[in-house]
Amino acid sequence: MSARIPETVAELAGEAPVELVWRNELGGLTYRVEAGGSVRYIKWQQAGDLAADERDDVDLLLESEKMRWAGRFIRVPRVLGVGADEHGSWLVTEGIEATPAVDPRWRSRPEDAVRAIATGLRRMHDALPVDTCPYRATWSTKYRAELPEAEHLVVCHGDPCMPNTLMDREGQFAGHVDLARLGVGDRWSDLAIATYSISWDINLGRNYDDLFLSTYGVEPDEERIRAYLALWDAPARDVSHGSAVPIIGE
Incomplete structure (x- = not known):
């Protein structure tokens, strides 16, 4: 194993091969571990001084709680283990036989990827x-004064970028x-960012708003779309959106 693999990750993996599949600028790493025909993912977040918003995005203990709660209603990876020590925290989940919507195979079928993202969010919001x-x-809690009144409250994904479907x-x-930001909020906070993410050059590189919104089943709300995009692009919220692409699944 590479010396760059955190000691805790190496211990959790045992003798199984370890592959780094995702990295963020806050010290977070995700590893794929395959052994005996089964796949696990190990998320590792090194300890360090982070701003409050950054801690919210990489709180693996809280994310494990949210995954267990959401998993009662929708399909998310099953939590196999979670913990923390003075060096960092970790979250181990069971792999789903699937690929992220940004996988190269879907770039030749972009409409299928867009429909899958919209369908997934609609199922989450309904369930x-x-x-x-x-x-x-x-x-919904930190930026309430800057947002229009919620059009329809749902349990939002919170980070509905393409790799997370x-x-x-x-x-x-x-x-x-990636459910660290899951919580009750305006559904447009998910819809605005999902459509935005689809258009990024690192993803599909063009606008598919009409297809996305028609698949989800809603007319565009330009006021709320503008409000959530403005917050997403604000320097205080400029964390990991689009800077790294996880490759989750098989």
């Missing part, structure tokens, strides 16, 4: 119960990953 959700979306072999929606 997760707002009244009993114990979590609140970050923007999984697709099965047939090109259908298969599950969600």
Whole structure:
């Protein structure tokens, strides 16, 4: 194993091969571990001084709670283990037989990827119960004064960028990953960022808003779209959107 692999990750992997599949600028790493025909993912976040918003995005203990809660209603990776020590924190999940919507195979079928992302968000928004959700979306609590009144409250993904939607072999929606920001908020906080992410050069590189919104089943709300895009692009929120591409699945 490479010396660059954190000691805790190496211990969790045992003798199985370890492949780095994702990295963020906050010290977060995700490894793919395959052994005996099964796949696990190990997220590792090194300890360090982070701003409050940054800590929210990489709190693996809280993310594990959110995954277990959401997993009662929708398909997300099953949590196998979680922990922390003075060096950092880790989250181990079971792999889903799927690939992210940014996988090269879907670049030749971009409409399928767009439909899968929209379908996945609609299923999440319809399935997760707002009244009993114990979590609140970050923007709903910290930036309330800058936002229009919510059009329709749902349990939001919180980071609905293309890599966080999984697709099965047939090109259908298969599950969600990276739920650290999950919580109750305006559904447009998800819809605005999902469509924005699709258009980035690192993803599909063009606008598919009409297809996305028609698949989801809603007319565009330009006021709310502008509001959430402005917050996303604000320097205070300029964290990991689009700077790294996870390759989750098989």
